[in-house]
Each structure stands twice: as C-alpha cells, then as structure tokens.
Amino acid sequence: MADQHTPQQTRVAPDLPPKLAAIAHLFTDQMPFNRSLGLSIPYFTCDKVEVHFAMHEGLIGNPIQRILHGGVTASVLDVAGGLIAIANFLEKSDTMDQALLNKKLAKMGTIDMRVDYLRPGRGEHFVASAEVIRSGSRVSVCRMELHNEKGSQIAFGTGAYMMG
Amino acid sequence: MADQHTPQQTRVAPDLPPKLAAIAHLFTDQMPFNRSLGLSIPYFTCDKVEVHFAMHEGLIGNPIQRILHGGVTASVLDVAGGLIAIANFLEKSDTMDQALLNKKLAKMGTIDMRVDYLRPGRGEHFVASAEVIRSGSRVSVCRMELHNEKGSQIAFGTGAYMMG
Amino acid sequence: MADQHTPQQTRVAPDLPPKLAAIAHLFTDQMPFNRSLGLSIPYFTCDKVEVHFAMHEGLIGNPIQRILHGGVTASVLDVAGGLIAIANFLEKSDTMDQALLNKKLAKMGTIDMRVDYLRPGRGEHFVASAEVIRSGSRVSVCRMELHNEKGSQIAFGTGAYMMG
Amino acid sequence: MADQHTPQQTRVAPDLPPKLAAIAHLFTDQMPFNRSLGLSIPYFTCDKVEVHFAMHEGLIGNPIQRILHGGVTASVLDVAGGLIAIANFLEKSDTMDQALLNKKLAKMGTIDMRVDYLRPGRGEHFVASAEVIRSGSRVSVCRMELHNEKGSQIAFGTGAYMMG
Numbered sequence: 001m002a003d004q005h006t007p008q009q010t011r012v013a014p015d016l017p018p019k020l021a022a023i024a025h026l027f028t029d030q031m032p033f034n035r036s037l038g039l040s041i042p043y044f045t046c047d048k049v050e051v052h053f054a055m056h057e058g059l060i061g062n063p064i065q066r067i068l069h070g071g072v073t074a075s076v077l078d079v080a081g082g083l084i085a086i087a088n089f090l091e092k093s094d095t096m097d098q099a100l101l102n103k104k105l106a107k108m109g110t111i112d113m114r115v116d117y118l119r120p121g122r123g124e125h126f127v128a129s130a131e132v133i134r135s136g137s138r139v140s141v142c143r144m145e146l147h148n149e150k151g152s153q154i155a156f157g158t159g160a161y162m163m164g
Numbered sequence: 165m166a167d168q169h170t171p172q173q174t175r176v177a178p179d180l181p182p183k184l185a186a187i188a189h190l191f192t193d194q195m196p197f198n199r200s201l202g203l204s205i206p207y208f209t210c211d212k213v214e215v216h217f218a219m220h221e222g223l224i225g226n227p228i229q230r231i232l233h234g235g236v237t238a239s240v241l242d243v244a245g246g247l248i249a250i251a252n253f254l255e256k257s258d259t260m261d262q263a264l265l266n267k268k269l270a271k272m273g274t275i276d277m278r279v280d281y282l283r284p285g286r287g288e289h290f291v292a293s294a295e296v297i298r299s300g301s302r303v304s305v306c307r308m309e310l311h312n313e314k315g316s317q318i319a320f321g322t323g324a325y326m327m328g
Numbered sequence: 329m330a331d332q333h334t335p336q337q338t339r340v341a342p343d344l345p346p347k348l349a350a351i352a353h354l355f356t357d358q359m360p361f362n363r364s365l366g367l368s369i370p371y372f373t374c375d376k377v378e379v380h381f382a383m384h385e386g387l388i389g390n391p392i393q394r395i396l397h398g399g400v401t402a403s404v405l406d407v408a409g410g411l412i413a414i415a416n417f418l419e420k421s422d423t424m425d426q427a428l429l430n431k432k433l434a435k436m437g438t439i440d441m442r443v444d445y446l447r448p449g450r451g452e453h454f455v456a457s458a459e460v461i462r463s464g465s466r467v468s469v470c471r472m473e474l475h476n477e478k479g480s481q482i483a484f485g486t487g488a489y490m491m492g
Numbered sequence: 493m494a495d496q497h498t499p500q501q502t503r504v505a506p507d508l509p510p511k512l513a514a515i516a517h518l519f520t521d522q523m524p525f526n527r528s529l530g531l532s533i534p535y536f537t538c539d540k541v542e543v544h545f546a547m548h549e550g551l552i553g554n555p556i557q558r559i560l561h562g563g564v565t566a567s568v569l570d571v572a573g574g575l576i577a578i579a580n581f582l583e584k585s586d587t588m589d590q591a592l593l594n595k596k597l598a599k600m601g602t603i604d605m606r607v608d609y610l611r612p613g614r615g616e617h618f619v620a621s622a623e624v625i626r627s628g629s630r631v632s633v634c635r636m637e638l639h640n641e642k643g644s645q646i647a648f649g650t651g652a653y654m655m656g
Contacts, residue, residue, distance in 0.1 A: 032224045033233035036200065060196045069197035070242045070274045075235020082234075110234045111467055111488050112280045114442065114606045116633050116650055117273060118626040133648055134610040138466050139439055139490055141608050143648070156625055156635070158608055158650060160439050160488055162467055275631055275652050278442045278606065280469050280486055282462040297484055298446040302630050303603055303654055305444050307484070320461055320471070322444055322486060324603050324652055326631055360552045361561035364528065388524045397525035398574075398602045399567020406562045438562045440608045445601060 011040040020044050023086050027079055034079060037072065041083070046091040049083045051076055051128040061121075068121025068154070073146055077157035078113055080130035081142040085161035088132045088140055104164030111139065113159035121155075123148025138163055175204040184208050187250050191243060198243060201236065205247070210255040213247045215240055215292040225285075232285025232318070237310055241321035242277055244294035245306040249325035252296045252304055268328030275303070277323035285319075287312025302327055339368040348372050351414050355407060362407060365400065369411070374419040377411045379404055379456040389449075396449025396482070401474055405485035406441055408458035409470040413489035416460045416468055432492025439467065441487035449483075451476025466491055503532040512536050515578050519571060526571060529564065533575070538583040541575045543568055543620040553613075560613025560646070565638055569649035570605055572622035573634040577653035580624045580632055596656030603631065605651035613647075615640025630655055 012024040024041040027034055036058060043050040053059075053076065061069030086108060093101055127147050134141035144157035176188040188205040191198055200222060207214040217223075217240065225233030250272060257265055291311050298305035308321035340352040352369040355362055364386060371378040381387075381404065389397030414436060421429055455475050462469035472485035504516040516533040519526055528550060535542040545551075545568065553561030578600060585593055619639050626633035636649035 030227055031233065032221050032227060033236060034225075036222055037235075057196050058200055061198075063194055063196060064270075069195065069239065070246075070277075071201075071235060071239020072197060074238035074242065074277070074279070075233065078234045078238065106228075109284070110279075110281050111462075112278060112440065112469065112486070113234075113238070114276060114278045114650060115238070115274075116276045116626065116652075118633065120273070133645070134439075134608065136490075141440065141610065141648075153625070156633075156650070158440070158606060158648070160608075162464075275626075276604065276633065276650070278486060280462065280488075282469065297481070298444065298603075300654075305446065305484075305604065317461070320469075320486070322442060322484070322604070324444075326628075358555055359561065360549050360555060361564060362553075364550055365563075385524050386528055389526075391522055391524060392598075397523065397567065398570045398605075399529075399563060400525060402566035402570065402605065402607070403561065403563020406566065410562075434556075437612070438607075438609050440606060441562075441566070442604060442606045443566070443602075444604045448601070 013042050013044060016044055019090055020087055023083065027083060033075070037075060039076070039079065044083065044087065046087045048129060048131050049080055049087065051080045051083070053126055055124050055126070065120065066122070068126070070115075070117060073117065073121055073155045074113070074115045074157075076126070076128045077115060077130075077144040077146060077155060078110055078159060080128040081113065081144045081157065081159040082108070082110060082161060084130040084132055084142050085140040088135050089163045092135070092137070107164035109162055111160040111162050113157060116156040117154075118156060119152055119154050123150065123152070123154070125149040126154070177206050177208060180208055183254055184251055187247065191247060197239070201239060203240070203243065208247065208251065210251045212293060212295050213244055213251065215244045215247070217290055219288050219290070229284065230286070232290070234279075234281060237281065237285055237319045238277070238279045238321075240290070240292045241279055241308040241310060241319060242274055242323060244292040244308045245277065245321065245323040246272070246274060246325060248294040248296055248306055249304040252299050253327045256299070256301070271326075271328035273326055275324040275326050277321060280320040281318075282320060283316055283318050287314065287316070287318070289313040290318070341370050341372060344372055347418055348415055351411065355411060361403070365403060367404070367407065372411065372415065374415045376457060376459050377408055377415065379408045379411070381454055383452050383454070393448065394450070396454070398443075398445060401445065401449055401483045402441070402443045402485075404454070404456045405443055405458075405472040405474060405483060406438055406487060408456040408472045409441065409485065409487040410436070410438060410489060412458040412460055412470050413468040416463050417491045420463070420465070435492040437490055439488040439490050441485060444484040445482075446484060447480055447482050451478065451480070451482070453477040454482070505534050505536060508536055511582055512579055515575065519575060525567070529567060531568070531571065536575065536579065538579045540621060540623050541572055541579065543572045543575070545618055547616050547618070557612065558614070560618070562607075562609060565609065565613055565647045566605070566607045566649075568618070568620045569607055569636040569638060569647060570602055570651060572620040573605065573636045573649065573651040574600070574602060574653060576622040576624055576634050577632040580627050581655045584627070584629070599654075599656040601654055603652040603654050605649060608648040609646075610648060611644055611646050615642065615644070615646070617641040618646070
C-alpha cells in the first residue's frame, strides 16, 4: 500500500484555486476512511472532478477474482459526487461571507445515492469522475462514473447532495 | 481497533446451519475490505440478517463530528443485502447440485443499490439488517436499514442482486 | 371508467383538517393527470397517507395480462410520497405566515425517486401508502408501498422531496 | 389532443427492421396507458431509442404552471428504457427460436428505476432517449434522458430491466 505514503502535495493537483485545493485536501487527507482508500485528486474544477486510486489488497471484495468491493466503488463515487457538489456550490456563493460558508459546508451531506454496477471491478488504477446535473441553491444532483485504466466503465452513480 | 482481533469464531453466530455459516465466514473473514470494517454476523436466517460493527477511527468521514463515512454506510448495507439475497437463493436451491450452486454463487453480484442517508452516522455500535422484498430465480431485491446502538435509524437502502 | 364520475366529496376523507383537505383536493381534483388515474384519499394524517384507485382500461400496460403500466405505479407512488412530504412540512410550519407557506408549496417538488417493481400489477383495487423517513426543513425523504386488494405488495418506492 | 388521432403509421419510424417495428407498435398502439400519453417513436436502433410526445392537458401535474406531472416523466423514461432493453436483447438473441423469444418477451419487465427531476417539465414537445449501459443475458441496465423542444434536460433516469 505504498500509495498511502505518497507525499501529501502530490495527492492534489498543485494548480488548484485555493478554495478547491482546501476542499480537495480535506477529502484526501483529513477523512480517515478516504485515506485508507488512497485517493488523489489530479483534476478539479467547478464543472468536473476526477478522483484517482490504485488497487490494493485492502480494497478487494472477492479475493479469488481480485475485484473491487462494491462498497469501495460506492464510497469513491460518493466522494466524487460530494466534491463536485461543493465546488458547484462554492462557485455560486462567491460573495458569501466565509463564516456563513463554513457553516454551510459543515452541514453538507449526501441525501441519497444510486450506484449501478456495470462490470466487475477489475483493474490496477481507477478513475471516478463526477459532474453536476441539477444545480440548486440547497440541493444539487450529480452523476458519477468509475472507469479502470483500460477505459472500461465499472460503475455509474447518481446522487443528491444538500448544502447547509 | 481491537475488534479486528476478535477470534474468528465469535464473528459469526455459532449455531448457524452449515451453508449459512460458510457464507457468513466468507463475508466476515475472507473479503479484505470487509475485514477492515470489522463486521460480525450474530443473526442470520433465510429471512433476515444482522451485520454488526463498532465505530473505529478508520470508518470516520467527518473527523470533527466523528461520524461514519457515507461509503462505510453504503458498504455495510450492500454486505447485508448481499448476504440475505444469497440466503434466500440457497433456500430455493435446496436440491441444487453443489457444483452448480458454487458456479452460481461465484457470479453473484449487486446490480444496483440506492442508499438514503437519514441521519448523521453517530454512534459506537451499528447494526445493519436486511430482508428480501422480491425473490426471483435470478434477481432478488432487498431492503436494508442501518441503526446505531440507541436505535436511531441512520440509513435506508434498497438493492437488486443477481445470481449466476 | 365510472370512477371518474364519483362526486368530488367522496374522493377525499370528509373529516380531514382543513389544510390537509385542501392539499388532498388539489392532488385528486386539480391535477389533470391525477384525475385520469382516478385517485381518492381516504386516509391522510401528518404521519401516513393512503391513496386509492381502481383498475381501469386506461391504466393498463400489458393488455394481454391486464396489469398496471409501470408508469402508473411510479405516478401513484410519487403522489403518495409528495402528499406525505407536504403534510410533514405543514406540521412543522404551523406558525408560518400563509403567504410564505403558499410560496414554499408552489416550489415543492420531487428531487428523485426510486421504484422497485416487486410483482406484476394485477388487481382490481390498489392502495398506495407513504410515510416520511427523513424529515428536514427543506428536504424530506419518504418511502412508499403499493398493494392490491388482496394485500400483495406490488411495488416499493423511495423519494426525496424539496420544499420551497 | 389532436396528437392522439395521428394515423398509426406515423407514430413509428417507417424504416425500422421488422422486429423493432413490431416492438415499437406494441408500445405506442397496444398499451392503453401509452396511448393516452400520445407517444411516437421516430428513431429506434439496437443502440438508442427516441420517444416523442407533445404536451397536452391530460399530462399536466401543476395546472397553474402547466408543467408535466412527475409520473408522466417517469412513465416515458420507463418506456424508453424498456424499448432499448428489448432491442438490445433482440440483437443478442438473433438466432433464438421465435417461440422462446416470445416467451421471454412476455416476461420482460422493469426491476427498478430511479428518476432524477432536474428542471420543471415545461415545454410543448418532449423527447425521451435511452441507451444500454449494462448488457447482460438476463438483466440490462439503461440510462434515460428527457429533454424539451428547446433542448433543456428535464429529467434523468436509470433503470434495470429483466428478460424472461
């Protein structure tokens, strides 16, 4: 699980705007469960996010076939959806007082999520991507995809996210 | 994370029928990702399953509020749904040749799952339960719930599962 | 389709509190699509609602098997979920100014819904019921069920609803 | 509701392969509930389907805003998903005996569906499109979209469909 020892600065794209960089580091470094997944965020704008991770022993569901646990797939799709929901919210809240913004972010959460498992989770490297398809002042809806390094789509997701 | 060192025999109810016991041990002990969740299965029949786990550092999403990561919730609901889908299938396949049964089990998988996050995942001990609401020869649909030790419902799930 | 000519006063339980009665009549009588479904609401409190309807030619999907169209099932589950979401919101908004309340109700809508089709929609009379499982100030999540007159469960649903 | 009197031959694209034409006519003409929606199918291949319909009084949920009932949206998305699931199945079953094929088609059904309501259903003409994202021998998963004549996306859907 060498991936877990990657220096922090390489986990998140170095050229992100400060607000997005802060959110990205929060998700990759400060959430214990996400750290065990070994997530990195090489691409992150208000329109789209990419969350990368490498296969490692701890992510396996079926040990014989060495495929991702369905819960790992769901977890990473939820992370990608949450990130893009926050980014979209930040973009619309550009003039919002920072204290109010922090208060709203603290209450941010997933309302519901659907995951469609399209293919067995085989691969060495995985990319979860997400974009917003409903952008509301309090609720956003996002769609997410998980692909492996060969470009095969492993899962599809839809999630509704709430801001404070 | 003392829970991870609990002797194997206490992870699964000692009085299960052999087929259910084998499935329960497969999920608690042989799936690497499930081991890190620290799951135990104290109740398991063809009608209902209970999957227990204790809060520990590695399951936390929000470190300030110390609440479960949404991906952990999704993972455990998927485990509970998968277990009861298999048990229900085994009950209907009582006379099936063991070789065919194994082949079908190997292809067992989640088709899709919806998770509704009802309350923040606070607690020390959690119980995921599941039951079958559509019992088909190839596809079963299950509903799942997650409660904490105080009886507060944290999440609700619905999943469709396929057998070989 | 005699059901469509049932006098209006019998479509809604006669003893409802005025606010719930107004909502019930809005759904049964003033929404054109609902009128064609022939809905009645014999039970409606802040905790649970029942929406009844009778099979008629216009609701049929498969004409050979004479079963409900899946879209009818989805429609009625959505109506039941929407009704109980509104009732739950009204209960929490007891002291809210009527003008503000009306403004919020006008913006009420379904965010998303999942329907699980458990059995073919056979029957003469159907009952959709709904209850709230997450009760927020802006978003509620409801679960819904559809049974026929023999008590067979035909469908299960989960929906997220937003208020103003 | 002039649309309902459109001659049958214009409801379905005139140049479809016979098997797809038969399925298209089954959905547009022989399912009573679909007839009341006024559906036509101008595009239908094994990869993608388009289902068109015009706004009319009977499809309205909110009479003041004149927007589509959420149940209509769900119904049409389910129709589009079902059509493409069948087409995809037919393509893989090219050499299947017609009697067996008919038997399987008769048992075809929606397992579950999620609908995300992205914008109020305003418009004069609507297009539902669908494609298959998981193509199995028994279960297919489809994603569906609903747009109005201005190209605004009104809803997004995901559904799992079973064959015999």
